[in-house]
Amino acid sequence: MKKEEYKQAVEKLNLWAYHYYVLDDPITTDEEYDKLYKQVQEYERARPEDVVKDSPTQRVGDVISKGFTKAKHLSRMWSLEDIFNAQELQKWLEKVYRLDKNITFYCEPKYDGASLNLIYDNGELQQGITRGDGTVGELITENVKTIRSIPLRIEHKELIEIRGEVVIFKDEFEKINQERLKNVEPPFANPRNAAAGSLRQLDPSITAKRNLVFLPYGVGVNRLPQKLLSDKMDAIYKLGFRKPPLRAITKGYDEIEAIYEQMKEERDSYAMMLDGMVVKVNEIAAQIDMGYTVKVPRWAVAYKFPAVEKITRVKDIILQVGRTGVVTPVAVVEPTEIEGAVVERATLHNFDEIERMDIRIGDKVIILRSGDVIPKIVKVLVHERSGDEVKIEPPKECPVCGSELLHEDVLIKCQNLKCEARVVNSIIYFASKQCLNIEGLGNKIVEQLFNAGLVKSVLDLFALRLEKLLALEGFQEKKAKNLLQAIESAKGCELWRFINALGIEHIGEVASKMIAEAFGINYLHVTKEALVAIDGIGEEMAESYLEFMRVNKETVVKLQEILEPVAPQKREEAKENPFKGKTIVLTGTMSEPRPVIKERLETLGAKVSGSVSKKTDYVIYGEDAGSKYDKAVSLGVKTVSEDEMRAMLT
Numbered sequence: 001m002k003k004e005e006y007k008q009a010v011e012k013l014n015l016w017a018y019h020y021y022v023l024d025d026p027i028t029t030d031e032e033y034d035k036l037y038k039q040v041q042e043y044e045r046a047r048p049e050d051v052v053k054d055s056p057t058q059r060v061g062d063v064i065s066k067g068f069t070k071a072k073h074l075s076r077m078w079s080l081e082d083i084f085n086a087q088e089l090q091k092w093l094e095k096v097y098r099l100d101k102n103i104t105f106y107c108e109p110k111y112d113g114a115s116l117n118l119i120y121d122n123g124e125l126q127q128g129i130t131r132g133d134g135t136v137g138e139l140i141t142e143n144v145k146t147i148r149s150i151p152l153r154i155e156h157k158e159l160i161e162i163r164g165e166v167v168i169f170k171d172e173f174e175k176i177n178q179e180r181l182k183n184v185e186p187p188f189a190n191p192r193n194a195a196a197g198s199l200r201q202l203d204p205s206i207t208a209k210r211n212l213v214f215l216p217y218g219v220g221v222n223r224l225p226q227k228l229l230s231d232k233m234d235a236i237y238k239l240g241f242r243k244p245p246l247r248a249i250t251k252g253y254d255e256i257e258a259i260y261e262q263m264k265e266e267r268d269s270y271a272m273m274l275d276g277m278v279v280k281v282n283e284i285a286a287q288i289d290m291g292y293t294v295k296v297p298r299w300a301v302a303y304k305f306p307a308v309e310k311i312t313r314v315k316d317i318i319l320q321v322g323r324t325g326v327v328t329p330v331a332v333v334e335p336t337e338i339e340g341a342v343v344e345r346a347t348l349h350n351f352d353e354i355e356r357m358d359i360r361i362g363d364k365v366i367i368l369r370s371g372d373v374i375p376k377i378v379k380v381l382v383h384e385r386s387g388d389e390v391k392i393e394p395p396k397e398c399p400v401c402g403s404e405l406l407h408e409d410v411l412i413k414c415q416n417l418k419c420e421a422r423v424v425n426s427i428i429y430f431a432s433k434q435c436l437n438i439e440g441l442g443n444k445i446v447e448q449l450f451n452a453g454l455v456k457s458v459l460d461l462f463a464l465r466l467e468k469l470l471a472l473e474g475f476q477e478k479k480a481k482n483l484l485q486a487i488e489s490a491k492g493c494e495l496w497r498f499i500n501a502l503g504i505e506h507i508g509e510v511a512s513k514m515i516a517e518a519f520g521i522n523y524l525h526v527t528k529e530a531l532v533a534i535d536g537i538g539e540e541m542a543e544s545y546l547e548f549m550r551v552n553k554e555t556v557v558k559l560q561e562i563l564e565p566v567a568p569q570k571r572e573e574a575k576e577n578p579f580k581g582k583t584i585v586l587t588g589t590m591s592e593p594r595p596v597i598k599e600r601l602e603t604l605g606a607k608v609s610g611s612v613s614k615k616t617d618y619v620i621y622g623e624d625a626g627s628k629y630d631k632a633v634s635l636g637v638k639t640v641s642e643d644e645m646r647a648m649l650t
C-alpha cells in the first residue's frame, strides 16, 4: 500500500463507519470493513510516522489511566427546568411570549444518559469532558474516542463545543446485564447508569466494548453563523453526528402538545431511552434576550414523560423454567400502570439477586419500565416494612414437573429433559430469530400447538399438516398456510443456525459459528481435542457439545436430513509458507489484537488452537505470556516470539 492509498483507505473506512454508526444504514459488509481495516493496520505498523489522527485504529483505547484529571468547559453546561403537564407548558409559553409573540420552538427528545462536552479545534477532537458541576468536569478523551458515532475529525476548522448525551441502546443494555449476571456481577439498574458507568472506566477498552452512542443536542462556544437553533443542529448533523429519531420546529401550544404526544407514543420503538421532550426557543437572538437563571436557561424546558419508575408491592414470587432448565424467579406485583402499559411482573434474575436486594413478598418496591427493557425492581423500600413481609427460600423441586432441582453456583436447574416447560421453551428457542428464524412461531403459537398435542418436539414441526392446523382455534387458512410456509423455508438454513437451534448448553451463536466454520458438515464427528483446539472453545463447552451430540444423535441426524443445513465455504488453499499446515497457539499480549493475528495465520493455512498439547507445532508469544508458554517449554514445543514470527514471514 502506498501512502496515498493508505489515506484513501482511512477515508473509506470512516465513510463506511459513518453510514453504519451515524446513519444506521450500512453500505458494506463487516467482512469488507475488517479486510480493509487490517490492511490499514499493517501499513501503520510498518510506517508509524504516517498514522493519521482520524484513522479508526486510533479509537482502540489501550492506555489505562490512573484516575481522571479535571478540565474546564469553555462555556458553562446548563441543566433544564422540568415541566410535567400541559398547564405548566402553558405557563412557560406565556413567559416566552412576553418577549415576542412570533417565537418558534425546536422540539427534540430528552435522552436518558450521561451528558458530554466535545471540544473540537482545527477540525480535530481535542477533548471530551463529562458534565461535572457544569463548569468543571472530568477529562475522558481516551474513552470518548472509542465511541464510533463521535467523529475524530470534522469539516469545521473553528473552535467549537458540541454537547450531547451518551446513551446505551436498550437492546445493548439487556445484553450487558445478561453478561454481568453470568459473571456474577450485579446488573445495572437502567441504561442511564450503564452509560454513565461505562463512560467513566479507567480502562478505555471496557468503554469500547459497551457500544455507547453519542446524540448531540446543542453547542457551547461556537462561531456557527446560523440564526436558528434548528439550522445550527442541521449543521452539526452534517458534520457527521447522529440525528434524533424525531424532531420538529413548532409554532405554539397545540403543535408542541401534538409532537409531545407523538414522541410519547413512539418512544418504545426508539433504540434509546427517553425521559421526556425538550422544548427550546428556536431563535438564537431570543435565547440571548431571555438568558439564564442561576441553574437553567429560561429559553428551554424539559417536558417530562410520565414516570417510568413507579412504586408497587410484591404480591408473590413465582418460578419460571426455561429451555435449559434454569429456574428463574419472577416477581408478581400489584398491577401498576406505567406509560400506558400495565405492569404485573418484574424479573428478578436469580436467587442471589433476591438475596442481595433482600426482596420479600409483601415488600413495597420501585419498579422501572421502558420500551423493550423488561420491567425490573430497582429498589426495596425497606423503611416501609410492617414486619409481615415473607422471605422466600430457593426451591428444591421443579415447579412444573416436580423433579429434584440441581443447585449450580447462582443457578438452579431442572434436570428433567421431558419437563414440559423445557420442551415448550426449547421449541420457542428453536424457531427464534438467532436460530431458525421461523416467523409466526412465537410463544403463544408454540404453547397452543403443544397443548393441542400436535407438537411434542421440534421434529413434529415438520410433520404439521394444514387440516390439523385448521382445526385449531384462531387458525384461518391464511395463517395456517403462512406458518407451514415459514417452517418449510427454514430448510437449507446456514449450518451455524442449525447448531445454535439445538440449544446446547454453553454453545451460543458465536460458538455455533466457530464450530460450523471449523468442521462444516462433519460437525457430528468431532473429538474433544479438535473442539478445544478452536480458540474460544473451552473444556466445559466441548464436553457439553459432545455430551449433547451423544445423547441426541438420532434426533440431530433426523433434523439434519429434514433441514439440510448448508456449511460455510472453505478458504482457498494457501501458498507455501513456514506456518502452512501447522498447529499454532497464541499467547500473551501482541502488537495487534490476537484475533487479527489468528485470522492472518489461518489465511496462511495454519490451524490456530486455544490450548497447548504435544501436537502443537509452535507457541507464538507476546508480552506477559503465562501458563501456555510454560506448558510449551515443559512439553518441548517450539516457542516463537511475535518478532520472530514476523521475521519468518518475510
Ligand code: IVH
Pocket: 077, 078, 079, 080, 108, 109, 110, 111, 112, 114, 115, 116, 131, 164, 165, 217, 218, 278, 297, 300, 302
Ligand atoms: S439541553 C442549555 N437537550 O438533560 C440546555 N439536554 O436535565 C442544556 N439532556 O444535562 C441542556 N437530552 O444531559 C438538552 N435534547 C436535550 C437533552 C438534554 C438530554 C440532558 C442533558 C442535561 C440534562 C438536563
